[in-house]
Amino acid sequence: MTKLHFYFHDTVTAKNPSAIQIAQANSTFQSPTLFGLVRMMDNPLTVKPEPNSKKIGRAQGIYGSASFEDIGLLMTLNLVFTNGKYNGSTLSILGHNQIFHEYREMPIVGGSGVFRQAKGIATAKTYSGDNTTQNAIVEYHVVILHY
Incomplete structure (x- = not known):
C-alpha cells in the first residue's frame, strides 16, 4: 500500500492555461451546471499548494460537465509521475x-x-478556487494497493 499527498493546479484562464475547452453543447452556457462542457488538461502536480512548489508530475486527461442537477464532472485522467521514486509510473x-x-x-x-x-x-478537496476564472488548486490524498 502506498499513500500520496499532492496538489493539482487546474488553470483555465491564464497566458498559458493547463486546461483548455475542447467541446461544448449548443446549450452549455444556458445550463446552470455547464452541462456538455469538455476540457482537456495537462495540469501540474506539486508537493505544496504554491504553483512554484516542487513539481512531482502531471494530471493528464479529460473532464466534462456530466450532470443536469449540480456541477458534477466526469474525470478521466492519468497521474503521470515525473520526479522522485515514482518517476515514470x-x-x-x-x-x-x-x-x-x-x-x-x-x-x-x-x-x-x-x-x-x-x-x-x-x-479531493478544493484548496482554492475562483468561480470567475474557473482556476483551482485541489488537494489530493491517494491510497493505492499495488504489486
Whole structure:
C-alpha cells in the first residue's frame, strides 16, 4: 500500500492555461451546471499548494460537465509521475467529481510502473478556487494497493 499527498493546479484562464475547452453543447452556457462542457488538461502536480512548489508530475486527461442537477464532472485522467521514486509510473482515475462538495472520492482503476495493477481511492478537496476564472488548486490524498 502506498499513500500520496499532492496538489493539482487546474488553470483555465491564464497566458498559458493547463486546461483548455475542447467541446461544448449548443446549450452549455444556458445550463446552470455547464452541462456538455469538455476540457482537456495537462495540469501540474506539486508537493505544496504554491504553483512554484516542487513539481512531482502531471494530471493528464479529460473532464466534462456530466450532470443536469449540480456541477458534477466526469474525470478521466492519468497521474503521470515525473520526479522522485515514482518517476515514470502512472495512476489512472475514472470517476465522478462534484467540485462544490467539500470532500470527493474517485476510484483509482489502474496504474503502471511502480503502480502496476493498482486499485485504490483518490480524495479531493478544493484548496482554492475562483468561480470567475474557473482556476483551482485541489488537494489530493491517494491510497493505492499495488504489486
